[in-house]
Amino acid sequence: MTSKYMGIEIGGTKQQICILNENAQEFDFLGERVELREGAPDILAWLKVNVQRLLRKYPDVRSIGVGFGGPLETKTGRVLTSIQVPGWKDFELKTWFEREFNIPTIVVVDTVAGGYAELICGSGKGSESFFYTNLGTGIGGSWFCRGKVFDGIGFGGSFLGNTYTADWTAKVPGSVTRVEDLCCGIAIERRLRSPGYVANDSLLMALCDEDIQKLDCRMLGIAAAKEDAFALEELDRVGHSFGIAVANTVSMMAPNIVSIGGGLANIGEPLRAPIQKYANQYVFISGKDRFEVVICQLMDRNVPIGAALFAKNGFPVL
Numbered sequence: 001m002t003s004k005y006m007g008i009e010i011g012g013t014k015q016q017i018c019i020l021n022e023n024a025q026e027f028d029f030l031g032e033r034v035e036l037r038e039g040a041p042d043i044l045a046w047l048k049v050n051v052q053r054l055l056r057k058y059p060d061v062r063s064i065g066v067g068f069g070g071p072l073e074t075k076t077g078r079v080l081t082s083i084q085v086p087g088w089k090d091f092e093l094k095t096w097f098e099r100e101f102n103i104p105t106i107v108v109v110d111t112v113a114g115g116y117a118e119l120i121c122g123s124g125k126g127s128e129s130f131f132y133t134n135l136g137t138g139i140g141g142s143w144f145c146r147g148k149v150f151d152g153i154g155f156g157g158s159f160l161g162n163t164y165t166a167d168w169t170a171k172v173p174g175s176v177t178r179v180e181d182l183c184c185g186i187a188i189e190r191r192l193r194s195p196g197y198v199a200n201d202s203l204l205m206a207l208c209d210e211d212i213q214k215l216d217c218r219m220l221g222i223a224a225a226k227e228d229a230f231a232l233e234e235l236d237r238v239g240h241s242f243g244i245a246v247a248n249t250v251s252m253m254a255p256n257i258v259s260i261g262g263g264l265a266n267i268g269e270p271l272r273a274p275i276q277k278y279a280n281q282y283v284f285i286s287g288k289d290r291f292e293v294v295i296c297q298l299m300d301r302n303v304p305i306g307a308a309l310f311a312k313n314g315f316p317v318l
Contacts, residue, residue: 006054006064006103007308008047009110010093012084012137015046018304019058020312024121026305028054040087044096051101064097064105065307067113069138074154074315077107084137106310109156110303111140112149114261114296117306119144122297123259131255132296133160135242135271136262139180143253148316150253160249165241179245183238185217185263191234192220202230221267232270239274246275247282250291261296268295 002022009016019028034046055061070082077094097105115124115132124130124144133141139161143150150157161180169182169191181187191197192215198204203223208214223231246258258279264271276293283291298305 002060003062004058004060005308005311006051006058006061007113007304007306007311008051008064008066009069009113009303009307010043010047010066011069011110011303012082014300015043016301016304017050017054018301018308019054019061020305020308022312024309024312026301028058029301029304030054031300036085038087039085040082040091043085048100055101055103061103063311064101064103065113065309065311066093066097066105066107067110067303067307068093068107069110071156071159072107072109074108074151074156074317077105080155104311106307106315108307108310108315109140109142110134111158111261112142112156113304113306113310114298114302115142115144115259115306116149116309117298117302118259118261118296119147120309121305122302123294124257127255127257129253129255130257130259131158131249131253132259132261133246134262135183135260135264136185138186139184139262141249143249143255145253145318148318151317158249158253160245163245163248165244168237168241179241183242188220188234188238188264189216192216199230203228204231217264217267221264221270224267224270235267235270236274239271240278243275243278244282246279246293247284247287250279250287251284254287254291256291258291258293259296260293261299261302263300265295265299 005020007018016031021027036042071080079088079091079093082088094107111134118124130144141158141160143158164176167175167177193212207219
């Protein structure tokens with residue numbers, strides 16, 4: 001039997017598992033949205049059943065990699081907290097996996113796993129300085145230099161969504177807020193569902209049958225693709241705020257590729273273009289016209305694939 005490696009994504013809205021072989025080819029995949037009544041206990045129960053089932057099917061799995069949606073202590077695999085899901089505070093996730101399944105396990109932040117997958121076999125392949133960020137339920141970031149990940153002082157790094165920018169939704173001049181509070185999927189949908197926010201003549205109103213509580217980012221992408229004026233304006237606002245964050249990142253870390261992943265990446269060019277435009281407008285002269293914003297290639301599967309690659313290759317840190 002050839003060795004195989006398991007990669008797991010523990011997210012806020014979806015849980016995913018993949019199996020890779022020695023050649024980093026995807027062998028099997030499982031993805032599911034788990035109903036969260038209690039939070040972490042629901043996810044752990046789902047993992048117990050499905051990881052064990054896949055290990056019976058593939059007894060040649062040598063190690064497990066986990067991409068977790070929140071900050072953690074890299075060396076120990078201890079979760080600090082989850083912003084979206086209750087019950088994870090100070091949870092010893094690496095210890096739990098190794099106790100439950102008796103297989104060596106590495107735990108990393110989900111955006112780091114997603115970025116590693118893109119670096120090895122996706123949008124960042126061949127890049128000497130590569131930055132990956134996800135725009136989804138939350139916003140994260142990961143930076144790779146010469147194939148190694150930046151892990152700061154051992155608690156992760158590049159948490160792009162938790163940097164601050166001007167708050168154009170606030171009534172008080174000079175207000176600031178986290179980038180995530182303006183640009184993540186939850187923040188965008190909260191605005192779309194606010195009475196009076198979406199223009200009455202926008203295609204979005206027809207897409208939701210005039211029930212604004214049904215509006216979501218998928219509909220925003222559909223409307224933008226049809227060149228709906230309001231949808232394009234909303235994505236321009238998101239692109240402006242996120243573009244500033246990207247410009248700051250490029251000015252500090254000098255990546256030549258900034259890859260956008262997460263659920264919002266499915267919107268494609270109507271989202272990518274304003275991010276590129278504003279990032280290039282605000283970046284320091286050292287980076288101007290020397291980087292490219294791209295949509296990731298592995299899309300929704302990059303986190304479990306990256307986690308499996310870490311299980312296979314180890315965790316190369318700068």
